Amino acid sequence: MGEEIEERRRMVIAMKGHPGTGKSTLAQAIASLLKFPLIDKDDVKDCAAPLAAATTASLVNDLSYDVVFRLASTQLRLGLSVVVDTPLSHRSHLCRLADVASVSGARVLIVECRPSDLTEWRRRLESRGTDDQTNWHKPSTWRDIEMLLESYGGCTEFDVGDVPRLVVDTTAPVCFDEIVSTVLDFIVSNGGSFGAPLATDR
Known part of the structure; x- marks a missing residue:
């Protein structure tokens, strides 16, 4: 019994990446295949639209x-592993997530989406901005992304310490x-055990 519990140690799959990089699409695929709850910051923020006019964006x-x-x-x-979909743009966010995981004896793994093809990234971003008018808080133009990155001032490139990434x-x-x-192999190589073999055909 003890060995089975150890094999199924809870995990926090922490997504990381800027808007439009494919982070949420990948998070949804991983959560669906592994049957992990998906916690998406955008879902929370979408519901906060009524607050936006009454308080600060921060x-x-x-x-x-x-x-x-x-x-x-x-x-x-509750004994479940989770996929957490946020930009993870500040080290303080990772520290808080690590604290949450530590209380439950869970392990944090980071999956960072970093597109090398900026033209394709821009195409995806601006296409999404045109098609989805409900996500009022998301950058919808390349200039929005440039301004966002300028506001970060390089803070997104933080040292993750010994957290596997x-x-x-x-x-x-x-x-x-x-x-x-590739992501599934990474999770398994860092202690993930999911019982029956996982099919990746979609």
């Missing part, structure tokens, strides 16, 4: 992170299933 953003961390904590206490190029000339398989 406060809404901080509140959204607070909700994400609280939801993750609850799922971990996989960087994936979401614009690489390979099929999406191959990217998903």
